[in-house]
Amino acid sequence: MKRTLRLASGVASAALLVGTLAACGSSGPARTGSGSSGGGGGGGQGQSSTASTAGGSSTGGGGGGGGYAPGGTLKVLMGTSPDSLDPDYGYTAQAAEADWIVYTPLLTYTHADGTTGTKIIPGLAQSLPTISDGGKTYTLTLRKGLKFSNGKPLVASDFAYGIERAIKLSWGGDSFFTGNIAGAAAFQGGKAKSISGIVTNDKAGKIVIHLTAPYGAFENVLSFPAAAPVPAGTAMKPLTLDPPPGVGPYEITSVKENVDFTLKKNPYFAGFHIPNIPTGYVNNIHVTIESNNNTETQMVLDNQADEFDWSDTIAGSYLQQVQTQAKDRYKAETLAGTDYFFMNTRTKPFDNAKAREAVNLAISRVALARLAGGQITPACSFLPPGIPGHVSGPCPFGSATATGSPADIAKAKKLIDQAGLKGTPVTVWSETRQPRQAYTTYLNGQLNAIGFKSTLRVISDSIYFQTIGSAKTNPQIGFADWFQDFPNPGDFYLLLDARAIKPINNENFGNVNDSHIQSAIKKLEMIPASKLSSVASQWQALEKYVSSKYYMAPYGYLIGPLFLSNRVDYSRVVFQPLYGDDWTSFELKK
Amino acid sequence: MSTHDIATSIERLAPEEGGWGLLSLEGGETPTAGVGPYRLALRRLRRNYTALAFGLLFLAIVAVCLLAPVYAHAIAHTGPNTQHLTETIKIGGKSRYVVSLQDVPIGPTWRGQFFLGADTQGRDLAVRLLYGGRTSLAIGAMAMVITVVLAGILGVVAGFFRGWVDGIISRVLDIIWAYPALLLAIALGVSLALGGVSIGPIHLHAGSIYVPAFIIGIVYVPYVARPIRGEVLGLREREFVDAARALGQSNFRIMASELVPNLTSTWVVFIALQLAQSIILEAALSFLGAGVQAPNASWGTLLSSGLSYFQKNPNLTLAPGIMLILTCLSVNVFGDGVRTALDPRAKVRVVR
Numbered sequence: 001m002k003r004t005l006r007l008a009s010g011v012a013s014a015a016l017l018v019g020t021l022a023a024c025g026s027s028g029p030a031r032t033g034s035g036s037s038g039g040g041g042g043g044g045q046g047q048s049s050t051a052s053t054a055g056g057s058s059t060g061g062g063g064g065g066g067g068y069a070p071g072g073t074l075k076v077l078m079g080t081s082p083d084s085l086d087p088d089y090g091y092t093a094q095a096a097e098a099d100w101i102v103y104t105p106l107l108t109y110t111h112a113d114g115t116t117g118t119k120i121i122p123g124l125a126q127s128l129p130t131i132s133d134g135g136k137t138y139t140l141t142l143r144k145g146l147k148f149s150n151g152k153p154l155v156a157s158d159f160a161y162g163i164e165r166a167i168k169l170s171w172g173g174d175s176f177f178t179g180n181i182a183g184a185a186a187f188q189g190g191k192a193k194s195i196s197g198i199v200t201n202d203k204a205g206k207i208v209i210h211l212t213a214p215y216g217a218f219e220n221v222l223s224f225p226a227a228a229p230v231p232a233g234t235a236m237k238p239l240t241l242d243p244p245p246g247v248g249p250y251e252i253t254s255v256k257e258n259v260d261f262t263l264k265k266n267p268y269f270a271g272f273h274i275p276n277i278p279t280g281y282v283n284n285i286h287v288t289i290e291s292n293n294n295t296e297t298q299m300v301l302d303n304q305a306d307e308f309d310w311s312d313t314i315a316g317s318y319l320q321q322v323q324t325q326a327k328d329r330y331k332a333e334t335l336a337g338t339d340y341f342f343m344n345t346r347t348k349p350f351d352n353a354k355a356r357e358a359v360n361l362a363i364s365r366v367a368l369a370r371l372a373g374g375q376i377t378p379a380c381s382f383l384p385p386g387i388p389g390h391v392s393g394p395c396p397f398g399s400a401t402a403t404g405s406p407a408d409i410a411k412a413k414k415l416i417d418q419a420g421l422k423g424t425p426v427t428v429w430s431e432t433r434q435p436r437q438a439y440t441t442y443l444n445g446q447l448n449a450i451g452f453k454s455t456l457r458v459i460s461d462s463i464y465f466q467t468i469g470s471a472k473t474n475p476q477i478g479f480a481d482w483f484q485d486f487p488n489p490g491d492f493y494l495l496l497d498a499r500a501i502k503p504i505n506n507e508n509f510g511n512v513n514d515s516h517i518q519s520a521i522k523k524l525e526m527i528p529a530s531k532l533s534s535v536a537s538q539w540q541a542l543e544k545y546v547s548s549k550y551y552m553a554p555y556g557y558l559i560g561p562l563f564l565s566n567r568v569d570y571s572r573v574v575f576q577p578l579y580g581d582d583w584t585s586f587e588l589k590k
Numbered sequence: 591m592s593t594h595d596i597a598t599s600i601e602r603l604a605p606e607e608g609g610w611g612l613l614s615l616e617g618g619e620t621p622t623a624g625v626g627p628y629r630l631a632l633r634r635l636r637r638n639y640t641a642l643a644f645g646l647l648f649l650a651i652v653a654v655c656l657l658a659p660v661y662a663h664a665i666a667h668t669g670p671n672t673q674h675l676t677e678t679i680k681i682g683g684k685s686r687y688v689v690s691l692q693d694v695p696i697g698p699t700w701r702g703q704f705f706l707g708a709d710t711q712g713r714d715l716a717v718r719l720l721y722g723g724r725t726s727l728a729i730g731a732m733a734m735v736i737t738v739v740l741a742g743i744l745g746v747v748a749g750f751f752r753g754w755v756d757g758i759i760s761r762v763l764d765i766i767w768a769y770p771a772l773l774l775a776i777a778l779g780v781s782l783a784l785g786g787v788s789i790g791p792i793h794l795h796a797g798s799i800y801v802p803a804f805i806i807g808i809v810y811v812p813y814v815a816r817p818i819r820g821e822v823l824g825l826r827e828r829e830f831v832d833a834a835r836a837l838g839q840s841n842f843r844i845m846a847s848e849l850v851p852n853l854t855s856t857w858v859v860f861i862a863l864q865l866a867q868s869i870i871l872e873a874a875l876s877f878l879g880a881g882v883q884a885p886n887a888s889w890g891t892l893l894s895s896g897l898s899y900f901q902k903n904p905n906l907t908l909a910p911g912i913m914l915i916l917t918c919l920s921v922n923v924f925g926d927g928v929r930t931a932l933d934p935r936a937k938v939r940v941v942r
Contacts, residue, residue: 293898315898315899316693316694316710317693317694317902319692364675366675367712370675370676371693371710372693373691373693432879438710438711441884442673442675445885446673455797456884456885
């Protein structure tokens with residue numbers, strides 16, 4: 001009996017080890033990790049900002065009021081590693097958040113929250129561009145005396161080299177360049193050795209860009225970190241572990257892929273005296289990848305880390321605790337971004353409109369919002385509020401917001417039967433992180449309920465978007481989201497633009513190629529950003545057309561947490577609508 | 591001392607006392623028929639109430655898990671993957687969300703529906719627990735069979751033939767053994783879970799439960815094959831093997847009819863112990879995402895998905911954890927009882 005008990009207790013201990021080790025909540029595998037907005041360029045708050053911070057652009061370097069002072073190391077947590085910190089390759093919100101303050105482009109955005117943050121200001125250029133030739137020619141002049149963070153002087157031709165490099169590396173948004181700049185498409189196709197539409201004069205610091213047609217959002221395009229100059233001669237391959245030098249308040253000093261990376265103050269930048277671009281308070285920014293969003297939450301609650309990834313979701317089990325214990329350093333920010341399920345229109349069964357309609361009917365937006373702990377707003381249309389063209393009004397797939405609103409399984413089933421698609425095998429693609437895996441688990445269940453034979457394929461966050469964006473993978477359906485690069489519906493319609501379809505780094509996961517959409521985009525993208533509101537109704541009409549074709553299944557608008565430690569002066573923090581937490585505004589306690 | 595004296599001094603021991611029915615040859619008594627070793631083992635086992643109790647517990651767990659569809663249909667009125675995200679249920683006259691607006695699932699209701707509560711996807715935990723048990727037990731059993739059969743074949747062949755055959759087999763086993771079982775299983779699980787496994791005409795598709803069963807079965811082969819090989823090395827020198835050779839029996843016949851029956855007790859013990867090991871490894875793999883894939887239920891996936899809600903809904907982790915403990919404990923205790931019952935050295939007394 002004694003021996004049996006010893007054995008029994010030994011087995012009990014061993015078996016308990018599973019639960020006990022699990023309960024320790026270690027930052028282990030990314031299985032229950034936090035989320036990030038992939039595919040989007042920067043952060044977004046849209047016109048419906050709820051920010052209450054003092055905001056405004058800060059010149060940095062001053063500070064020191066109320067027990068806070070410049071200096072120190074800011075400890076940031078990110079739920080997903082940036083796909084790449086190389087500005088000519090990375091295209092996720094995490095990458096943009098860091099690259100924005102490392103690679104200042106010719107034009108940039110105000111370091112402010114709310115709609116002020118969407119205002120374009122000169123970056124490395126002396127002033128906003130002179131636009132001529134009916135909107136087809138942009139002329140800019142570089143500021144004098146600029147240097148990269150490695151000390152190399154910046155010249156005008158470095159801008160052209162940066163654009164060429166972004167095209168060569170197949171940056172996710174390169175269609176913004178190839179679709180607009182004269183000669184860029186030929187360069188991409190290997191028919192030219194350089195981009196004929198970019199003319200530079202290093203001596204004068206002059207840059208002239210010729211477009212194939214007027215493009216109203218081109219100033220926004222010039223504001224991408226991917227449009228920032230990089231030293232000529234930088235290797236034409238992704239430098240994920242050793243990003244090239246840039247011209248910005250900070251420089252990247254070390255990168256351990258999927259582990260952490262570090263930024264430190266660029267010693268040259270303050271000397272350039274570029275107005276409206278703060279030099280930053282903290283000396284160093286250390287970013288750690290923490291894929292377990294419970295651990296992430298706990299670390300910020302306990303002030304072991306300073307910033308919770310704003311593109312992540314606080315688990316429902318922690319939300320109340322954060323809202324009560326940390327109410328002075330937590331706020332839910334409305335973001336200009338949309339969660340949706342893509343459906344590949346080139347592959348069975350979603351090449352059939354009835355199948356796509358059935359999916360839209362089969363998902364309850366309220367259920368999905370519940371899985372996010374209320375951290376998305378249930379939605380039916382693609383463009384989020386604040387973006388011209390957003391369609392409000394009743395959802396054609398049942399109420400998006402009424403509590404308890406169920407999905408219409410019966411109608412969806414009928415459509416599948418009518419289309420003769422019952423029993424079709426479907427693979428739902430998902431990231432490991434929550435709540436994204438919860439969304440796709442729900443979708444998987446609903447697809448089975450309406451008659452498909454659906455299975456879930458879950459892959460690591462760090463390779464998710466590259467995988468589903470590869471033509472080899474040819475995914476049928478899965479999770480995706482989009483977060484505004486700039487407050488223009490044309491940015492969102494990259495995901496439905498046939499010109500964006502590429503063999504790798506494809507952002508048009510649905511492979512949508514609709515001539516009506518193409519002609520509408522072509523017409524509407526010529527409108528200058530300042531006149532967007534005049535064509536809002538046309539964008540709305542396009543939205544309704546997209547809904548009628550069921551090209552995607554949007555289900556929620558993003559809400560991001562601005563959740564910081566008590567080391568940070570919360571009142572001064574800027575939540576930039578396109579890039580999220582503006583690290584140049586963070587000041588730490590003395 | 592004469593043979594007669596020795597014989598008279600050997601006390602006849604009752605089989606219940608562990609004796610082998612040895613005779614007391616005193617003055618012309620006729621010998622009594624003996625009791626076979628397995629019958630003896632059964633008698634010993636029947637007196638081991640602890641082992642029996644845990645054996646019954648294991649059978650009860652298996653029975654309950656097998657009845658999962660009945661429970662789901664008749665009592666819970668829901669399936670293991672049916673999500674009730676936006677539904678409400680009445681408890682004590684009050685309407686409550688199955689999953690709250692903050693994505694916090696309901697706790698145990700101790701009634702038919704959501705007896706142990708719901709998970710974060712609004713699925714009935716008790717139903718998933720039972721279906722998960724079926725999966726975990728099935729994978730454990732399949733893996734155990736793979737291990738025991740493969741290990742048995744390899745161990746017998748290696749131990750019988752010795753020489754270069756033993757060398758090759760032993761080196762292959764050493765290579766597998768060099769990797770910690772869990773790490774090897776994780777590596778194989780991750781790589782095979784996406785693409786599936788093809789062995790000749792047999793293709794196991796990604797997400798199939800046969801994939802983790804195959805992996806776990808293979809990983810544990812050396813742990814069973816080596817002891818069997820060791821036993822065979824001893825058995826092959828015994829006289830009954832010589833006798834079989836002398837009779838002209840083929841090697842295969844000798845292995846099958848002489849060696850294998852003598853290894854039965856070893857196999858029986860390994861069956862029980864290996865079953866527990868396989869169930870635990872399956873849970874570990876599924877917990878880490880390298881075994882059973884979501885949204886399918888197994889005790890490991892339930893542990894994993896419940897982890898992030900441990901503070902608010904400990905039932906999500908405790909329920910599968912307790913089932914795992916009880917199952918493995920019962921199998922191990924029963925297996926230990928079987929081993930004790932089969933041990934021929936347990937009770938033999940020689941009185942001078």
